[in-house]
Amino acid sequence: MGGALLEYWKKGDENFTIVDPFLEDAPEGVRLVAQQGDLGDKRFDVIIVAIKPQMIDDILPDYAPILNDGGYVISMAAGASIARISKVMGDAPVIRIMPNLPAFVGKATNGLVAGPGVRDDQRKHAHAMMERTGTVVEVADEDQLDRVTAVAGSGPGYVFELARAYVAAAEGIGFSHEQARALVLGTLEGTIAMAIDQDDKSLEDLRNSVTSKGGTTAAGLDALNGDGAVSRKFEQTLEAAYKRAVELR
Structure with a gap:
């Protein structure tokens, strides 16, 4: 799913880097590295979490230091709460998204919820990114995002x-x-x-x-x-x- 979204995300002005030890090729214009250590001293305005929930506690803490001051996290890890992601990312502000399968053809219906501390400009940026993939419905809390999962995710x-x-x-x-x-x-x-x-x-x-x-x-x-x-x-x-x-x- 992350790869499908990236095909549309990269149509914006952002520069993307993928960290994946198993991926052999990245979309044109996207940097690919195998592990966090390969990033050197580079820091990021946004870190996108597209891993399985059971991997979060082992992997994500290594990425907290490379998030820029004033940066935020976008998570598409199903079932992983904003509080959990924020904690392992050094209390960074977190936005959760719930895309669905038609993202592969640019027709996704996405749920989006902003956690505590997310600035309005960050929310608008995440909304604009998701809008490149299809429709965006912002909801008030994570319970509503679970309901988005029931209606649109599934x-x-x-x-x-x-x-x-x-x-x-x-x-x-x-x-x-x-x-x-x-x-x-x-x-x-x-x-x-x-x-x-x-x-x-x-x-x-x-x-x-x-x-x-x-x-x-x-x-x-x-x-x-x-x-x-x-x-x-x-x-x-x-x-x-x-x-x-x-x-x-």
Whole structure:
């Protein structure tokens, strides 16, 4: 995920350095070193944490001395709290982010929460960086970021599963897999684009605009969610994902 974000981050004015003992190549214009000791006396305005949470206590303390005075930390380490990151980074201000999979195509939906001591210019800088990768939703606290995880962080999985079921159903009424995939993905892409373009209209209004009384769409919608089963299933889905995010803190 860090590599996907970097492809869009580096379109800004910042200079990036990656520290990774296993990475063989870095994107064009990005410096790559194998370990912290290879950085020499270089110091940084921002340190981005893109490691597994279980590695934080062993690795991050070595990076606290190379953060410039007045610098801050951006963390995308899932489940690692702002307090934990700040402590190992010498009480540096920390911003946590929660990107999602469409970052790979520059269409991420990112959650962002600023911890204690983060200046407004730092928050704006992090927001601008994340905006290069897609949409940014700032939230008030880390509990809200866990809810972002449930909705957007895990969201692509839900959408892929819905699309898979939709394609399978289209095959079931006689289309080849290629035809069904083209019909379903094209419909999803166009419908989402329309919802974004016509954001002055509610989703209910947009749904109703294509639903004629007694027509095919009305019949399909009644079968899909006439008893509210889909709505309840989404509520259960988000609640389960949020509960798990809390457990992983």
